[in-house]
Amino acid sequence: MANGAPKRAAKKVSPLTDNPDEAAWDPSDSGDVSVPFLIEAAIREGIYAYDLETTGLSPRKHRIEGVAFYVPNDKAPDRKPVRAWFPFVDGTMDHATGGEITSVRSAMNQRRTMDQLRELWSIPGIIAIRHNGGFDDGFLFAASGCESPIVVKNLIADSMLADYLSDERRKRYGLKIRVEQVFGHKMTTYDEAAGKQGVFAFALKKPLGAYAVDDTMWTYRLWKWAMDSMRKQDPPREHKGSDWKSPYFDDGLPGVFSDLEKIFWNVEMKVQRVLMEMEIQGCLIDWEWLVQVEQRLESEKLAIMEEIQKLAGWAPNLRSPKQVSDFLYKPKEEGGLGLSTDNLDDTYNETADSYSTADKAIAHFGKKEPVVKLLLDYRSKEVISRSFSQKLIVIAQDEGRVHARFRQTGTKIGRLSCADPVNLMNQPREKNLIRKSFCARLPNDTDSDSSKLIMLDADYSQMELRMAAHLSQEKGMLEVFRNTAGCKNGKDGDGVAGGPCDRYMHFKCFADGCGKIGIPKTEHGIASCGSCNSPKVEHQKRCRHVDLHQRTAEDVNVKRDPLAKNSNFGLLYEMGALKFAIYCDLYDDAGHPRVDYARELIEKWHEAYPGIKPWHKTVIAKLIKNHLVAYNLMRRRRRLDDDYRLSDHRAGRQAIQFEVSGSCQEIIKLAMIRIYDERNRRVSSTGPAESKLWEQFRFLIQVHDELVLQGREELREEMMSIIKTYMEGAAKNLSVPFLVDVRSGVNWEAAH
Numbered sequence: 044m045a046n047g048a049p050k051r052a053a054k055k056v057s058p059l060t061d062n063p064d065e066a067a068w069d070p071s072d073s074g075d076v077s078v079p080f081l082i083e084a085a086i087r088e089g090i091y092a093y094d095l096e097t098t099g100l101s102p103r104k105h106r107i108e109g110v111a112f113y114v115p116n117d118k119a120p121d122r123k124p125v126r127a128w129f130p131f132v133d134g135t136m137d138h139a140t141g142g143e144i145t146s147v148r149s150a151m152n153q154r155r156t157m158d159q160l161r162e163l164w165s166i167p168g169i170i171a172i173r174h175n176g177g178f179d180d181g182f183l184f185a186a187s188g189c190e191s192p193i194v195v196k197n198l199i200a201d202s203m204l205a206d207y208l209s210d211e212r213r214k215r216y217g218l219k220i221r222v223e224q225v226f227g228h229k230m231t232t233y234d235e236a237a238g239k240q241g242v243f244a245f246a247l248k249k250p251l252g253a254y255a256v257d258d259t260m261w262t263y264r265l266w267k268w269a270m271d272s273m274r275k276q277d278p279p280r281e282h283k284g285s286d287w288k289s290p291y292f293d294d295g296l297p298g299v300f301s302d303l304e305k306i307f308w309n310v311e312m313k314v315q316r317v318l319m320e321m322e323i324q325g326c327l328i329d330w331e332w333l334v335q336v337e338q339r340l341e342s343e344k345l346a347i348m349e350e351i352q353k354l355a356g357w358a359p360n361l362r363s364p365k366q367v368s369d370f371l372y373k374p375k376e377e378g379g380l381g382l383s384t385d386n387l388d389d390t391y392n393e394t395a396d397s398y399s400t401a402d403k404a405i406a407h408f409g410k411k412e413p414v415v416k417l418l419l420d421y422r423s424k425e426v427i428s429r430s431f432s433q434k435l436i437v438i439a440q441d442e443g444r445v446h447a448r449f450r451q452t453g454t455k456i457g458r459l460s461c462a463d464p465v466n467l468m469n470q471p472r473e474k475n476l477i478r479k480s481f482c483a484r485l486p487n488d489t490d491s492d493s494s495k496l497i498m499l500d501a502d503y504s505q506m507e508l509r510m511a512a513h514l515s516q517e518k519g520m521l522e523v524f525r526n527t528a529g530c531k532n533g534k535d536g537d538g539v540a541g542g543p544c545d546r547y548m549h550f551k552c553f554a555d556g557c558g559k560i561g562i563p564k565t566e567h568g569i570a571s572c573g574s575c576n577s578p579k580v581e582h583q584k585r586c587r588h589v590d591l592h593q594r595t596a597e598d599v600n601v602k603r604d605p606l607a608k609n610s611n612f613g614l615l616y617e618m619g620a621l622k623f624a625i626y627c628d629l630y631d632d633a634g635h636p637r638v639d640y641a642r643e644l645i646e647k648w649h650e651a652y653p654g655i656k657p658w659h660k661t662v663i664a665k666l667i668k669n670h671l672v673a674y675n676l677m678r679r680r681r682r683l684d685d686d687y688r689l690s691d692h693r694a695g696r697q698a699i700q701f702e703v704s705g706s707c708q709e710i711i712k713l714a715m716i717r718i719y720d721e722r723n724r725r726v727s728s729t730g731p732a733e734s735k736l737w738e739q740f741r742f743l744i745q746v747h748d749e750l751v752l753q754g755r756e757e758l759r760e761e762m763m764s765i766i767k768t769y770m771e772g773a774a775k776n777l778s779v780p781f782l783v784d785v786r787s788g789v790n791w792e793a794a795h
Contacts, residue, residue: 076112076125076126076127076128078129078156078159078160078162078163080125080127081112081114081125081127081163082162082163082166084114084125085112085114085125085163085166085169086166086169087118087119088114088115088116088117088118088119088169089118089168089169089170090114090115090117090169090170090171090172090263090291091112091113091114091115091163091169091170091171091172091263092112092113092114092171092172092173092202092259092260092262092263092266093110093111093112093113093171093172093173093179093259094110094111094173094174094179094255094258094259094262095107095109095110095111095178095179095182095183096108096109096110096111096251096254096255097182097186100178101446102181102182102184102185102186102323103185103186103442103446105186106131106186106188107131107153107182107186107187107188108130108131108132108251109128109129109130109131109132109251109252109255110128110129110157110160110255111126111127111128111129111252111255111256111258111259112125112126112127112128112256112259113125113126113127113256113259113260113262113263114126114127115263124260126256126259126260127256128148128251128252128253128255128256129151129156129160130148130149130150130151130251130252131150131151131152131153131156131188132150133149133150148252153188154188154189154190157187157188157189157193158189160193161189161193163197164183164193164194164195164196164197165196165197166196166197167196167197167198168197168198169197169198170197170198170199170200170290170291171195171197171198171199171200172200172201172202172262172263172266173199173200173201173202173262174201174202174203174218174258174262174265174266175201175203175218176199176200176201176203176315177315177318177319177322180194180195180199180315180316180319181319181322181323183195184319184323185323198290198308199312199315199316200266200291200307200312201266201311201312201315202218202262202263202265202266202269203216203218203452204307204311204312204315204451204452205265205266205269205270205273205307206221206265206266206269207451207452208269208273208303208306208307208311208679209269209272209273209276209303210272210682211452211455211457211680211681211682212455212682212685216452218230218258218261218262218265219232221265222261222264222265225265225268226261226264226268228261230257230258230261231254231257270291270292270304270307273301273303273304273307274292274301274303274304276303276680277301277302277303277304277678277680278301279292279295279299279300279301279304280299280300280301281298281299282298282299282300283298284298285297285298285300286298287300287305287309288300289301289304289305289308290308291304292304302677302678302679303678303679303680305677306677306678306679306709310677310709310712310713310716311451311712313716313719314451314712314715314716315451316719317715317716317719317742318449318451318459320719320741320742321447321449321741321742321743321744321745322446322447322448322449323446324446324741324742324743324753325442325444325445325446325447325743326444326445326447326481326482326743326744326751326753327443327444327481327482327483327484327485328435328438328439328443328444328445328480328481328482329439329479329480329481329482329485329486329790330435330436330439330440330480332479332480332486333432333435333436333439333480334436336427336432336476336480337428337432337433337436340424340427340428340432341428343424344421344424344425344428347417347420347421347424348361348421350417351414351417351418351421354413354414354417355370355380355414356378357370357378361418361421361422361425364397364400365396365397367400367418368397368398368399368400369397371398371400371405371408371415372384372398380412380414380415382405382408382412382415382634383633383634384398385633385634385635390404402419402422403625405418405419406419406628407628407630407634408634410630411632427476427477430465430466431465431470431477432476432477432480434464434465435464435465435477435480438464439480445464445465445481447461447463447464447465447467447744448461448462448463449461449745450462455681455701456675456681456700456701456704456705456708457675457679457705457708457709457712458704458705458708458747459708459745461746467744467746468746468747470746478790478791478792478795479790479791479792479793480790480791481498481743481744481751481790481791482498482789482790482791483496483497483498483753483789483790484496484789486789495755495756495757496739496753496754496755496756497753497754497755497756497759497787497788497789497794498743498751498752498753498787498788498789498790498791498793498794499751499752499753499754499759499762499763499766499785499786499787499794500749500750500751500785500786500787500788500791500794500795501749501750501751501752501766501767501770501783501784501785501786502748502749502750502783502784502795503707503711503748503749503770503781503782503783504781504782504783504784505524505591506707506710506748506781507612507615507703507704507707507748508520508524508591508611508612508615509524509777509779509780509781510703510706510707510777511615511655511703512524512778512779513777513778513779514658514702514703514706515654515655515657515658516654516658516778517652517653517654517655517658518654519594519651519652519654520591520652520654520779521778521779522588523587523588523589523590523591523594524591524779524780525778525779525780526588526589550563550570550572550580550581551580551581551597552572552574552575552577552579552580553577553579553580553581553602554572554575554577554579556575557572557574557575557577558600559572559573559574559575563580564576591611592604592607592608592611593607594651595607595608595610595611595648595651598647598648598650598651599644599647599648599651600647601644605627606627606644609626609627610627610644610648613626613627614645614648614649614655615655615699615703616696616699616700616703617659617692617695617696617699618645618696619692620638620639620641620642620645621636621638621641623641623644623645624636624637624638624640624641627641629641659695659699662695662698662699662702663695663698663699665698666683666694666695666698670684671683671684671687671694673697673698673701673702674702675701675702675705675706675709676702676705676706676709677706677709679705679709681697681698681701681705683697683698707748710773710774710781711745711748711750711773713773714750714769714770714772714773715742715745715750717769717772717773718742718750718752718765718766718769718770719742721765721769722737722740722741722765725737725740726738736755736757736758737758739753739754739755740752740753740754740755740758740762741753741754744791749795750766750770751791751794752766759787763785763787766783766785767783767785770783771783
């Protein structure tokens with residue numbers, strides 16, 4: 044240049060991060076937007092994003108500070124995007140730290156403003172995008188500040204779930220993390236905006252409205268990127284017989300769409316509404332019962348510790364892995380039990396100088412060492428106490444109900460997860476102590492209205508085994524699961540549904556080398572085998588034609604409980620001999636896993652079900668062909684390239700499990716959606732009195748292949764029929780029926 048000044052490099056403009064329209068935006072502009080103007084813009088574009096700023100995470104305890112909106116200008120590029128901020132406070136103050144975020148406009152009347160915005164949220168034809176939308180919708184429903192809840196009736200979309208479907212391998216799907224990873228843009232955090240965090244945080248301080256609208260803008264852009272990403276990895280194709288059309292992409296025709304798109308709109312977004320209801324509804328907890336449970340557990344744990352002290356001479360701190368390791372493995376002359384560490388070399392912690400004391404590592408010792416059995420029993424009670432009863436007592440005394448939070452992005456196979464405040468997916472089943480505390484009404488409740496509430500529990504019968512039978516077309520499995528009409532004398536379809544046949548109304552001898560089935564000899568009321576005289580006879584109450592576990596027990600020559608069951612569930616997923624021996628607790632007297640015996644059982648099992656191995660090979664071949672991407676029945680994807688780099692065998696097992704378990708999870712989600720829709724149809728189509736009854740038919744809990752709901756005693760039979768019809772109907776067009784058992788009771792245990 045003439046003045047000798049160095050020439051500045053031209054700024055590289057990205058349409059997603061440095062849009063001139065965005066850079067020129069003045070945060071105060073959002074204060075000029077009225078609700079009618081916002082609605083007009085959203086209708087014109089057919090899409091918008093919104094975000095709530097709240098004082099906390101619970102809609103039952105916290106309030107909404109304001110709501111932000113962003114309407115893009117994709118259809119009207121001559122206009123600027125619309126940003127709107129409707130605050131209900133003048134500023135946000137964190138009294139603990141003194142941090143404050145000011146607003147860009149004066150506080151508005153929350154009730155009046157939210158009632159005006161209800162019109163926008165009630166338009167069914169436009170897309171409303173949120174990030175982790177169940178959170179926002181929960182606050183709109185339970186903490187809107189209006190007389191009646193706000194239910195978003197738009198076509199809801201979620202940038203977090205779209206991002207998850209585009210790549211399920213990530214551990215975190217937070218908006219700010221993903222925006223930085225995808226776009227290279229570092230968003231301002233809430234703490235930074237409040238001037239509470241970082242050396243130069245005061246320089247980042249911005250008005251609450253600017254912070255909130257920034258979130259909505261990036262929510263829209265991340266969602267758009269994720270939807271495009273889905274189409275790149277799963278291009279739209281023609282689906283014959285389908286008239287469904289993507290509500291976002293307008294370049295396709297009815298029946299032409301990406302499978303991931305359809306899962307996003309028709310499964311994930313719809314089940315999100317059901318989960319929001321579950322979280323808001325919560326489940327009543329009988330805390331007085333739990334107090335009794337806790338007292339009983341403490342008493343039993345104390346007795347166990349005294350017994351350990353009596354048998355071993357001393358009792359370690361059972362919460363200290365080092366003390367427990369010394370207690371178990373040190374020689375007896377040093378005060379330990381002297382248990383063998385032959386198979387624990389890979390668990391040795393050199394820093395702590397200790398071996399694994401995990402339940403799986405020491406469970407087999409319990410057969411010979413009473414002290415180990417006592418230790419395991421103590422741990423079981425400790426888990427119930429610390430992880431469930433103590434937490435639930437505190438929650439129930441405070442709120443009366445536990446509001447579990449269900450996550451759609453917590454697993455790689457699409458299964459729902461739950462960790463807050465307790466992990467219902469991993470609850471202890473011992474004596475069903477915890478289940479009994481989840482109730483429809485408290486035992487002493489005499490209120491004429493609430494006393495009519497009941498719980499309904501619906502559980503798929505052997506769901507994953509049925510799915511495996513369909514996928515593998517294994518003839519033995521198909522014979523069992525298709526035989527819903529029972530059998531008689533070994534012939535199909537002549538007996539009571541699911542019942543035994545005549546030739547299995549006998550006993551089987553479990554003495555070594557015998558195995559005879561027949562009528563036992565009875566002398567002085569004691570039954571014995573008619574062939575070898577052994578008393579090891581058991582009544583065969585189920586027929587091999589209708590009971591897969593019984594079939595396995597006979598063909599593999601093992602006991603039905605638990606080894607036949609363990610074989611069916613373990614070997615379905617190509618479990619190896621060593622892992623199978625540990626999984627089934629097959630150890631010799633010296634504490635070594637019986638690998639050779641496990642290998643023998645595996646071979647017998649595959650001989651009994653010869654269609655499984657070829658199916659395993661087919662799944663693995665498809666995985667390789669599809670560039671290490673596995674698919675379930677609905678074409679949800681699971682990328683296994685990372686697993687394959689660690690172990691090709693591991694990747695193969697994961698592909699098999701995903702095809703089975705992942706397909707089952709789709710069925711459960713579809714069932715939840717259809718039951719929810721049918722309930723809503725009844726609410727809207729019946730008279731006022733009946734409609735109020737149907738409104739109380741609500742989801743409470745989902746655990747693996749089990750649904751727990753609540754409803755009125757007056758509607759018991761209709762509700763049970765709806766649940767059974769839609770759960771079994773969600774698995775239509777498969778090779779075997781998916782049977783569902785529905786029961787009712789005053790609490791979860793009684794209904795299960």
